[in-house]
Amino acid sequence: MKHLLSISQLTTTEITEILHDAEMFAKGDCRIQKGLGYAANLFFEPSTRTKSSFEMAERKIGLDIIPFEASTSSVQKGETLYDTVKTLEMIGVNVVVIRHPQNHFYLSLMENIHIPVINGGDGSGQHPTQCLLDLFTIQQEFGGFKGLEVAIVGDISHSRVARSNQEALNRLGAKVLFSGPHEWSDPSFQENGQYIELDEAVERADVVMMLRVQHERHGGSIGFSPDQYHLKYGLTADREKRMKKSSIIMHPAPVNRNVELADELVECKRSRIFKQIQNGVFTRMAVLKRALEF
Amino acid sequence: MKHLLSISQLTTTEITEILHDAEMFAKGDCRIQKGLGYAANLFFEPSTRTKSSFEMAERKIGLDIIPFEASTSSVQKGETLYDTVKTLEMIGVNVVVIRHPQNHFYLSLMENIHIPVINGGDGSGQHPTQCLLDLFTIQQEFGGFKGLEVAIVGDISHSRVARSNQEALNRLGAKVLFSGPHEWSDPSFQENGQYIELDEAVERADVVMMLRVQHERHGGSIGFSPDQYHLKYGLTADREKRMKKSSIIMHPAPVNRNVELADELVECKRSRIFKQIQNGVFTRMAVLKRALEF
Amino acid sequence: MKHLLSISQLTTTEITEILHDAEMFAKGDCRIQKGLGYAANLFFEPSTRTKSSFEMAERKIGLDIIPFEASTSSVQKGETLYDTVKTLEMIGVNVVVIRHPQNHFYLSLMENIHIPVINGGDGSGQHPTQCLLDLFTIQQEFGGFKGLEVAIVGDISHSRVARSNQEALNRLGAKVLFSGPHEWSDPSFQENGQYIELDEAVERADVVMMLRVQHERHGGSIGFSPDQYHLKYGLTADREKRMKKSSIIMHPAPVNRNVELADELVECKRSRIFKQIQNGVFTRMAVLKRALEF
Incomplete structure (x- = not known):
């Protein structure tokens, strides 16, 4: 039984193994396991892609699913979260x-829960x-x-994606560049990453990873109009033209179209945004394989 | 891959084929298809019967289902709806x-979505x-x-049922009569249907199709008390007695008992209301068969 | 086809048979039945354990499940409840x-519903x-x-657990003792049970069954602070020490930790609280077996 709580917890070998298994699943090499049992x-927190992606990954490897709706549960x-999970x-x-709004929600589960826990996103922590x-x-x-140089652009300080990715990419030998509004930078991140202007970032980076402006974490006010944000910190059609020939665009989605990313770039040739979603299923199948050790 | 967006889109031959397949499913001639994949x-908008009916139809033909709750989704x-569907x-x-409150919600999906879309009801458009x-x-x-003469009675202007049914019935050779409050009539409908008084309609029609008073579309106020509406525009026990011997009562449900339809008529001998619900599953199986071309 | 509406409805023989089947399922003697069909x-009302427990029991015996969410349904x-169930x-x-907040909700379903109805809890009635x-x-x-002497402690008057359990335990030959705030006692219960002080109850009883303080049924105010309640009417660590060697602690869960039960006792050696949850699945499998007569 193996929890997946944070990227930090995984050795580089474990990361490599998960990516290897994901590749195997992407190639269609998936036999449904009999008797794997039940997932919940x-x-x-609201989610379409992460929840649906896990639902699909679970079904594809042969798990049956016990539905759980936070809004109608005994929560x-x-x-407590512990009592809910112990009950299940x-x-x-x-x-x-x-997925839980509280950072490190899983700490209360470590001692007495005897089934694997997979972190689907904890507060502003990890994902x-x-x-x-x-x-x-x-x-x-x-x-x-x-x-490789990977530029992560946007609301760094609130982003669990930024946190997890910079750590993993550094360990795997890539260089992480940060960009976006200085108000949203996070000094704790810059030990392992460099803060540069967006126009430099788009020209240098092999991967331009745009983050979602999380209106819901800023109480509705981000201090910029969407248009202002787009011009100053967004990947506009103009900036895309200055990217290197082989460079790609990534985004964890959902995209605020014409805020952090120009509408016309969402499905452009460089974009791997929907590819990421597709890969999410294969990666989660690999994570479930590790958790259930089959 | 074949979308089902509106009745207008279907040729008369296609309608006939769907009804034929529904008949086949009603007779129990249904082998579960292996590997049909996944539905969402x-x-x-709230729904019991349409959603449950699709859920049952999907299972019966062999689809697995990825749950989706609008209220906890990234919507x-x-x-956008496009991004949600593309993600799935x-x-x-x-x-x-x-099912979506906006008329023609599906227009944004037509260009780049490569899986069949089935319209489960769009605003006051079609169903x-x-x-x-x-x-x-x-x-x-x-x-x-x-x-045949089919009387559609009630809130014509807000009804996607009235809109779809008058069009299809006309094309198949039936005559559509409309009745109900004049405030709720819709001039655009009357090109192909005649507006008559309810007492005449119940005596003439082979099918008396009562529509639901949609309190939720009238901001809670329909301008009549339920009792007044029932007496003036409802199918009362008295009016039922004046129907022709072979005539039947239909209603898309849910019924407001003692508003558009007398409580005691909901399951009377003439009523096909629960039969309609049963037939809904077979019809949707046929629609899914067409969509997935098996 | 056999409904399960209340404990009163079951003969002692029927209770014994259900417990026997539950034992069989607990031993792992469960073949999935083919073609049992569909459950809803x-x-x-909110629920984690009862709903999840039924979901698991249904899957384990081979039922497929049509999802139903009250909040997005035509309710x-x-x-009406009748129309919803008839539709299904x-x-x-x-x-x-x-599960329904209204006592005896099932009465409207008895005449014309032709599938078994299982009561998952009706108001302050039965469970x-x-x-x-x-x-x-x-x-x-x-x-x-x-x-055996079984002490039921807490909010007797609002508890469907107390109501069902005292009746069944009396019929099976056990003696029921009640304790807790006098304001929350219920004269109708005391015909078949004795009301005693908590300190006496914990020393005498073979089973100490603590009830949940149902804040939501008291409009948020229970007339005691949680600490006061715990000291006066809760099973404290001190009181637990005075229980007989062989006595056990039960609770229908979810537990208000440190209100009716000391946090440290939830998973203590005497506690059968999580065992009850595990047994819930086996018991519900047995109830479904009876309902569907396989």
């Missing part, structure tokens, strides 16, 4: 995926399966990570 | 059913599977449509 | 489980599957019921 997906009666374990659930699918997409494109 | 049902983060396509979903199940129920009863 | 779970359009029957659902799983847990522990 506990999403305490409404004040039940006792009912016979074999693996849980949890390890998003990170792994990003790595998988980059590896697919460039064959590896050594020497 | 995106309901952006809450402002994601990339995740591996093979067919989507969508093609409801129309097809109504047709199927009428055909089952009368063997065909030529020469 | 209609929960009009929002004013549809016509769509092809073979068994429904219903027969919770009662049966409690009985199963007690039988597992003590081999039977004759001569």
Whole structure:
């Protein structure tokens, strides 16, 4: 039984193994396992792609799914996360995926929960399966990570994607560049990454990874109009033209069209945004394979 | 791959084929197809019967279902319908059913979505599977449509049922009569249908199709008390007695009992209301067969 | 076809048979039945464990599940419970489980619904599957019921657990003791049970069954602070020490930790709380077996 709580927890060998298994699943090499049992997906924050992606990955490897809706659960009666997960374990659930607004929500589960816990995103902390699918997409494109420059652009300080990705990319030999509004930078990140102007970033980077402006984390006000943000910190059609020939665009989605990314670039030739979504299923199948050790 | 967006889009031959397949499914002639893949049902408006009916039809033909809840999806983060559906396509979903409050919601999906889209009701526009199940129920009863008179009674202007049914019935050779409050009539409908008083309609029609008073579309106020509406525009026990011997009662449900229809008539001998619900599953199986071309 | 509406409805022989089947399922003697069909779970009140437990039990015996969410159903359009259930029957659902805030909600379903209805909790009425799983847990522990003393402690008057359990335990030969705030006692219960002080109850009882303080049924105000309640009416670590060696602690969960039960006792050696949850699945499998007569 192996939890997946953060990227930090994984050795480089483990990361490589997960990417290898994802590649195998992407090639269609997937036999449904009999008797894997039951999964439950506990999403305490809105999500389409992560939840649906896990639902698909679970079905594809042969898990059955016990539905869980946070809004109609006993969490409404004040039940703790531990009691909820322990209940599901006792009912016979074999693996849980949890997204929760609280950083490190999983700490309360480590001692007495005896089924694997997969972090589907914790507050502004980590989002390890998003990170792994990003790595998988980059590896697919460039064959590896050594020497690559990856620019992560936008609301760095609130982004669990930025946090997980910079750590993993550094360990795998890529160089991470940060850009975006200085108000949203995060000093703790810059130890391992360089903060540069966007116009430089788009010209240098092999991967331009745009982050979502998270209106919901800024109380509705981001201090810029969408148009202003787009011109100053967004990947505009103009900036895209200055990217290197082989460079690609990534985004964790959902995209705010014409805010961080020009509408016309979402499905342009360089964009790997929907490829990332497709890869998400294969990566999560690999993560579930590791968790359930089959 | 064949979308189902509106009744207008279907040729008369296609309608006939769908009704034929529905008949086949009603007779129990249904082998589960292996490897049909995955469906997702995106309901952006409340629904019991349409959603459950699709869920059952999908399972019966062998589709697996990826759950989707509008209220906890990224639509809450402002994601467009196109991006939501494209995401599901990339995740591996093979067919989507969508109910949406906006008329013609599907127009944005036509260019770049490569899986079939089935319209489960668009605003005050169309509701093609409801129309097809109504047709199927009428055909089952009368063997065909030529020469039949069908009275559609109630809130014509807000009804996607009225819109789809009058068009299809006219094309198949039936005559459509409209009745109900004049405030709720719709001039654009009357080109192909005649507006008459309710007492005449119930005596003439082979099918009396009562529409739901849609309180939720009238801001709670319909300008009549339920009792007044019932007496003036409802199918009362008295009016039912004046129907022709062979005539039947239909209603798309849910029924407001004792508003548009007397409580005691909901399951009376003439009523095909629950039969319609049963037929809905067979009709939707036929629609899915067409969409997935198996 | 056999409904399960209340414990009163079951003969003692029927109770014994259900407990016997639950034992069989607990031992792993479960072959999935082919072609059992479809279940729907209609929960009009929040629930994690009862809903998930039924979902698991249904899957384990081979039922497929048609999802139902009260909040997005036509109940929002004013549809009656009867019409909702009849719709599901016509769509092809073979068994429904219903939790509903109204006592005896099932009365409207008895005449014209032709699929089994299982009561998953009605208002402050009954909760027969919770009662049966409690009985199963007690039988597992003590081999039977004759001569046992079972103390039910807490908010007796609002508790469907108390109501169902006292009736069943009396019939099976156990003696029921009640304790807790006098304001929350219920004279109608005391005909068959004795009201005693908590300190006496914990020393005498073979089973100390603590009830949840249902904040949501007291409009947020219970007239005690949680600490006061815990000291006066809760099972504290101190009181636990005065229990008989062989006595066990039960609770229908979710637990308000440090209100009715000390946090450290939730998973102590005497506690059968998570065992109850595990037994819930086996008991519900047995109830479904009875309902569908396989």
